Amino acid sequence: MKRLTGLCLLLALAGCGRGAPTTDPSMVAEWMQNYYGLIRAERISPPVASRLLAYASVALYEGLATATPSLRSLTGQLNGLDQLPTAEAGLRYDATLVALGAERLVLDTLFREGLPTTRAALATLTDSLVDARTALGIPLDVQERSAALGRAIGLAIIAWSNSDGFAETRTRPYAPPVGPSLYVNDSRVDEYVSQNLSAMTELVAIDNPNAQFRSEAAGERNIVANQPKGAGVTTLKAINPAGITEPWWGTIRPFVLRSPDECPLPDHAPFSTDSGSAFWAEADSVYQAGKLLSEEQRQITLYWADNPGQTGTPTGHWLSIGSQMVSERRLSAEAAAELFVMATLAQADAFIGAWHFKFRDNLIRPNTYIRRYRNPNWAPMIITPTFPEYPSAHSVQSMAAATVMTRLLGEVAFDDSTNLALGHQVRRFSSFVDAAIEAAQSRIYGGIHYPMGRDGGKIQGACIGEKVLERLHTRPASTR
Numbered sequence: 001m002k003r004l005t006g007l008c009l010l011l012a013l014a015g016c017g018r019g020a021p022t023t024d025p026s027m028v029a030e031w032m033q034n035y036y037g038l039i040r041a042e043r044i045s046p047p048v049a050s051r052l053l054a055y056a057s058v059a060l061y062e063g064l065a066t067a068t069p070s071l072r073s074l075t076g077q078l079n080g081l082d083q084l085p086t087a088e089a090g091l092r093y094d095a096t097l098v099a100l101g102a103e104r105l106v107l108d109t110l111f112r113e114g115l116p117t118t119r120a121a122l123a124t125l126t127d128s129l130v131d132a133r134t135a136l137g138i139p140l141d142v143q144e145r146s147a148a149l150g151r152a153i154g155l156a157i158i159a160w161s162n163s164d165g166f167a168e169t170r171t172r173p174y175a176p177p178v179g180p181s182l183y184v185n186d187s188r189v190d191e192y193v194s195q196n197l198s199a200m201t202e203l204v205a206i207d208n209p210n211a212q213f214r215s216e217a218a219g220e221r222n223i224v225a226n227q228p229k230g231a232g233v234t235t236l237k238a239i240n241p242a243g244i245t246e247p248w249w250g251t252i253r254p255f256v257l258r259s260p261d262e263c264p265l266p267d268h269a270p271f272s273t274d275s276g277s278a279f280w281a282e283a284d285s286v287y288q289a290g291k292l293l294s295e296e297q298r299q300i301t302l303y304w305a306d307n308p309g310q311t312g313t314p315t316g317h318w319l320s321i322g323s324q325m326v327s328e329r330r331l332s333a334e335a336a337a338e339l340f341v342m343a344t345l346a347q348a349d350a351f352i353g354a355w356h357f358k359f360r361d362n363l364i365r366p367n368t369y370i371r372r373y374r375n376p377n378w379a380p381m382i383i384t385p386t387f388p389e390y391p392s393a394h395s396v397q398s399m400a401a402a403t404v405m406t407r408l409l410g411e412v413a414f415d416d417s418t419n420l421a422l423g424h425q426v427r428r429f430s431s432f433v434d435a436a437i438e439a440a441q442s443r444i445y446g447g448i449h450y451p452m453g454r455d456g457g458k459i460q461g462a463c464i465g466e467k468v469l470e471r472l473h474t475r476p477a478s479t480r
Helices: 004-013 025-043 046-066 095-110 117-134 140-161 189-195 221-224 277-291 293-303 313-328 333-361 367-375 394-411 432-445 449-471
Strands: 413-415 427-429
Touching: 025 046, 025 117, 025 313, 046 095, 046 140, 046 313, 046 333, 046 394, 095 117, 117 367, 189 394, 189 432, 221 313, 277 367, 277 432, 277 449, 293 432, 313 333, 313 394, 313 413, 313 432, 333 394, 333 449, 394 432, 394 449, 427 432, 432 449
Parallel strands: none
Antiparallel strands: 413 427
């Protein structure tokens, strides 16, 4: 025994028997935190943000799983992801460097049309994380081998993403149907004034949502200060408040759901302008709520608004909550990666599922209905989004995220500091579901959804969250 112990000590001193340093969970949290600001700066729509984050989370997760025995690859579990490059038997890899290599390649590709500052921020973050890792003494051959494997995984994930139908939606024309019960974007231009400024430019305007540089509007100050977005951008085009957001999103391949309509919705009340009808009652509840809002309800409305261009969108908000949980719940890197990938996949499918039904029914929004049939001067508290009503996507994606996070972390109380930078106070919730319920209710307070849109959305979101939990297995069978 003494002889064996002495041999081990000699091997350790020689560096031959030293194991790789464990992956730091803060590495995962760093990515989760930074995405919020990048999405906000790019001014992209919530559905596009959800897709981007889903592929990014899979890249980071698969990079870790390749060299982490306690994590199981999601190949064969996600639609269309049949295989990925794997580690060569007998060779040593560093899980963190594999993950960073995969993440960088995927993000360099998905953000290829991003603002220069976005691309620089991604490169800086990746380089700093790689430098911190290699400073721990990772041998050069392991570094190079791990980075190469990460790039190979990233290339495979990009190839997978190219087959989801997203590219086809970039140029597919859309002609909105017309009828008394159908959605129309009739919000007034003055309602969008608060969205004319972004994190990156002062030139965002209703007729110029991409902030394309215009010499006639430029002065010495804004030539220096602004980062214009080209009008030809398609993959990361800015939200256009004068248009209709992603009408074909419901045709994109889901990540986990078998089909976009796998989690169905209850039938909404049939359209009617009769003051005794169920539909009138739905609209009246929104109308009356808007007249009686308390200061607390106003704060709730603004807290969960998560408007594109002003915030990291609803997906970014829940991702921010998740990043706070990494340190608050003292998660391991493996648990953090699980949380990241499961929550983002649930939200990505939530947007696909919600959009399928939104554009199937094309239901009229409360602001249009109330102005037509109750009060032509009525205005909701917050901006009505540029897509149909049923269901409430906030409700769907919030409940999907909350369902997954509850299973992974438990019914825990938590503080959410996501919107401190926007001037909001930290909000305390008794559970993730409690937060999701408040997020859903905020859309009634804000005047942009009927109660049936809220309730149907929560049902669909819970179903999607459960499907993700049922079908995705992140741990080897022997450890589950």
